[in-house]
Amino acid sequence: MKQLKFNNGDLMPAIGLGTWKSNPGEVGQAVKTAIINGYRHIDCAAVYGNETEIGVALAELFQEGVVKREDLWITSKLWNDSHQSQYVIDALKKTLSDLQLEYLDLYLIHWPVAFKHGVQPQSSEDFLSLEEVPIIETWTKMEEAVKLGLTKHIGVSNFSIKKLKDLLSKATIKPEVNQVELHPFLQQNELVQFAKENQIILTGYSPLGSGDRSVGMKKADEPSLLNNEVIAEVAKANGCTTAQVLIAWQVQRGTAVIPKSTNADRLKQNLESALCRLSEEDIKKINGLDRHYRYVDAKFFDVSGNTYSNVYDE
């Protein structure tokens, strides 16, 4: 399995398991099956509402001697309602308690979007602007979390180049990861180049097109990655599945990738993408599919009267 190296030498497996939309009652078993089959990187978040069940699964795996804590890479994310400085450390401690862990490998600011504490926004009143809660206020507490030993690394998610530049100019500990949507329809080449130049690792989310999002989050005419003709052609030529091609493309590009599955066969299939080797010709064909298409478009934060109509700065 390819690993991505951090400045201090720590290694993060390039393929991890996504857990958004992994339902209660299923997610624990999915994490267990994944780890038993060789996954060593699990992507979590407080807002996914399933960290408690993941914590039970991890505790059982440690107890059964299947894996040791230090052999795993566990990421989690700070939710938008805890950006204010007084809430950051407590939010991380809650995640650690739910996951039954003493430390995370990586903690990310989930979105450059702030809500009032404990609120699920219904109107613009429930948001706080980035002028009211500047990212650097949140980031300073993320830095403190590293010093307290609660997380080994810190980073961000859904940050544009503009927001990364601003944070890099102010941070004491530089963000080491930006987790963003990446796949052949949204290649973000400029961001990939910027991240490379600034020693920021990119992790690609929704790599298979996030087909299990709720109807309300989907557009009627969404293009399909898994059924795309070019991807299918490359898959056939390599004896792989289309999902494996989509995952392998990211790994060969030098980014991490976190496909979600709760199905035992697909979990195994996704990890085995590591065996799918794409040729330069294959990669050229896939690179031709870019259309700057977002499955997760952040429209859910764009409430009339708030300041989040352009989260991605584009």
Ligand SMILES: NC(=O)c1ccc[n+]([C@@H]2O[C@H](COP(=O)([O-])OP(=O)(O)OC[C@H]3O[C@@H](n4cnc5c(N)ncnc54)[C@H](OP(=O)(O)O)[C@@H]3O)[C@@H](O)[C@H]2O)c1
């Ligand atoms: N930072 C952020 O803001 C953010 C946003 C979105 C996602 N993420 C992270 O990224 C992870 C992955 O993204 P995602 O969950 O949006 O979507 P995704 O991984 O692109 O797609 C998940 C869907 O693909 C299916 N699937 C998985 N493997 C398959 C295979 N081999 N063949 C066919 N279908 C397959 C899954 O079904 P089954 O489960 O039935 O296999 C599920 O319906 C998330 O779970 C989360 O951890 C982060």
